[in-house]
Amino acid sequence: xxxxxxxxxxxxxxxxxxxxxxxxxxxxxxxxxxxxxxxxxxxxxxxxxxxxxxxxxxxxxxxxxxxxxxxxxxxxxxxxxxxxxxxxxxxxxxxxxxxxxxxxxxxxxxxxxxxx
Amino acid sequence: xxxxxxxxxxxxxxxxxxxxxxxxxxxxxxxxxxxxxxxxxxxxxxxxxxxxxxxxxxxxxxxxxxxxxxxxxxxxxxxxxxxxxxxxxxxxxxxxxxxxxxxxxxxxx
Numbered sequence: 001x002x003x004x005x006x007x008x009x010x011x012x013x014x015x016x017x018x019x020x021x022x023x024x025x026x027x028x029x030x031x032x033x034x035x036x037x038x039x040x041x042x043x044x045x046x047x048x049x050x051x052x053x054x055x056x057x058x059x060x061x062x063x064x065x066x067x068x069x070x071x072x073x074x075x076x077x078x079x080x081x082x083x084x085x086x087x088x089x090x091x092x093x094x095x096x097x098x099x100x101x102x103x104x105x106x107x108x109x110x111x112x113x114x115x116x
Numbered sequence: 117x118x119x120x121x122x123x124x125x126x127x128x129x130x131x132x133x134x135x136x137x138x139x140x141x142x143x144x145x146x147x148x149x150x151x152x153x154x155x156x157x158x159x160x161x162x163x164x165x166x167x168x169x170x171x172x173x174x175x176x177x178x179x180x181x182x183x184x185x186x187x188x189x190x191x192x193x194x195x196x197x198x199x200x201x202x203x204x205x206x207x208x209x210x211x212x213x214x215x216x217x218x219x220x221x222x223x224x225x
Contacts, residue, residue: 006158034212043204043215044159093158095213105213107151107159 006108023094029074030096120216134192138205145207
């Protein structure tokens, strides 16, 4: 089956620093990757959609200068949280859709970010 | 607007059936999905239904779709303690997934 990995699984950083989260499709080519944010006991909120080789499309209310998304290859997308603040602490989940089945998204295991 | 709603919590006894309900808003959704999330983990696709179907069965899982009422349900037969998790329904809208708020299922021994 299709596998999506995320790295790191957990990260703790100081306020003001930047953190990069990687999302990889391990056995398929991901033409589109999605980044979600999930607050405790809440649903997933779509942050942005990225297509390989083009700029990400951000959802309303998501600061593109704060959450930098790069989708440089068909197997890797990165989310960089710049100048992180405690309110950015959250569970970040990526998903990938690609050449296996057009409609199905395969989800990564998530990254728990804690900003002190 | 886009709004997918679910009840927040369901508690059942082991061996009973669980029914989780969902209402969605986008009548043009092609697929509707059910995902399972265990604590601290990502989402696992359980099953999905094509919008021109009204029922789909997959082992212990039965999905019912009422397009007229925009109502989707997931029935889990013979619920086990390992089924305890959060269940999200989702609709595809403009090639994006819109998730419900999630239903926390607790299975009591």
